[in-house]
Amino acid sequence: MTDPIRIAILGASGYTGAELVRLLHGHPNTDVVVLTADRRAGQPLAAVFPHLAHLHLPDLVAIEDVTDWSGVDLVFCALPHATTQAVIEALPERLRVVDLSADFRLEDTAVYAQWYGGPHKAPELQKTAVYGLTELARERVSRARLVANPGCYPTGPQLALMPLIEAGLIDVDDIIIDAKSGVSGAGRAPKEGALHTEVSEGIHAYSVASHRHAPEIEQGLSRAAGRPVLVNFTPHLVPMNRGILCTLYVRPCEGVKAADLLARLGERFAGEPFVKVLPPGTLPHTRHVRGSNLCLIGGVDDRLPGRAILVTVIDNLVKGASGQAIQNMNVMMGLPEAAGLDQAPLFP
Structure with a gap:
């Protein structure tokens, strides 16, 4: 039996x-040895998350108090945007890193500065980062020292659209993405807009025509198309804890129907453990993936001639964040890709 991979979670x-x-x-090959949380330093994780109190874990520490990294093999960075670049740049080069923030997702540092309000603090390191949409970048992820974990909103649309664009089956200049997310996507820090009375019994669009995940989606679709692609992307906040549902409105090429789009996706993701394409006319619900690392894709022909509608669902905290991060870690470390991620969805 090989030694476990020693994990730090920042x-x-x-x-x-x-x-x-x-x-x-639940992962058979890992051991969590460092947990950081600056404002909670010195406390057990049970004080922050009582549902994890039964686990044997190290106490929380401040990042600056971790001076010896010799007992760590891989680092997950779950820090706020615009704080991760300097932290990762200071880590020993031998450490493998999966970054869950947006700090290394955008390959063009000028685009990053435009959307995140300041210059990139580690442009040389950005050149080495691999965008970790695992199913579409597995080989590059396996060789990477630094993987930029995709954002929650971009994951489903890119998985559904990139293979179709590569196959020339849809018009890349006519894509609309209508996205809806649970409140956990806003993070745990107190925010007035995330209060129960602000969110419950309603739904609203936000960051309309200005959401930071738009250029991330466009980066992937542009790579698939071989030329710049722009999309209409509008996110909405819905009163649920977990889940993202994206409705994708596309114009298939002449003679192509929704069943043809789904057939292509079925071929592309055949054998994949986490991306499942549903039969034509069957649409997924967010409750079908809750707590799992699955991405489900369904589709139908629109009643408007020459158009089709695709629907993707993921759990924003699993396939949209931590689950995909572990999937990337498995690939980076040569482990079975589904290790630690075989939980079935929780229902009801």
Whole structure:
């Protein structure tokens, strides 16, 4: 039996940090040895997340107090955006890193500065980062030292659209993405807009025509198309804890129907453990993936001639964050890709 991979989780007091701990508890090849949370330093994780109190874990510490990394093999960074670049740049080069923030997702540092309000703090390191949409970048992920874990909103649309664009089956200049997310996507820090009375019994669009995940989606679709692609992307906040549902409105090429699009996706993802394409006319619900690392894709022909509608669902905290991060870790470390991620969805 090989020695376990020794894991550090930076930013363990947030939702994605808690999901990393929960999922890694069931992983046969890992051992969590460092947990950081600056504002909670000195406390046990049980004080922050009582549902994890039964696990044997190290106490939380401040990042600056971790001076010896010799007992760590891989680092998950679950820190706020714009804080991760300097942290990762200071880590020993031998450490493998999966970054769950947005700090290394955008390959063009000028685009990053435009959307995140300041210059990139580690441009040379950005050149080495691999965008870790695992199913579409597995070989590059396996060789990477630093993997930029995709954002929650971009995951489903890219998995559904990139293979169709590569196959020339849809018009890349006519894509609309209508996305809806649970409140956990806003993070755990107190925010007025995430209060129960602000969110419950309603739904609203936000960051309309200005959401930071738009350029991330466009980066992937542009790579698939071999030329710049722009999309209409509008996110909405819905009163549920977990889940993202994206409705994708596309114009198939002449003579192509929704069944043809689904057939292509079925071929592309045949044998994949986490991406499942549903039969034509069957549409997924967010409750079908809750707590799992699955992405489900369904589709139908639109009643408008020459159009089709695809629907993707994921759990934003698992396939949209921590689950995909562990999937990438498995690929990076030469482990079975589904290790620690075989939980069936929780229903009801």
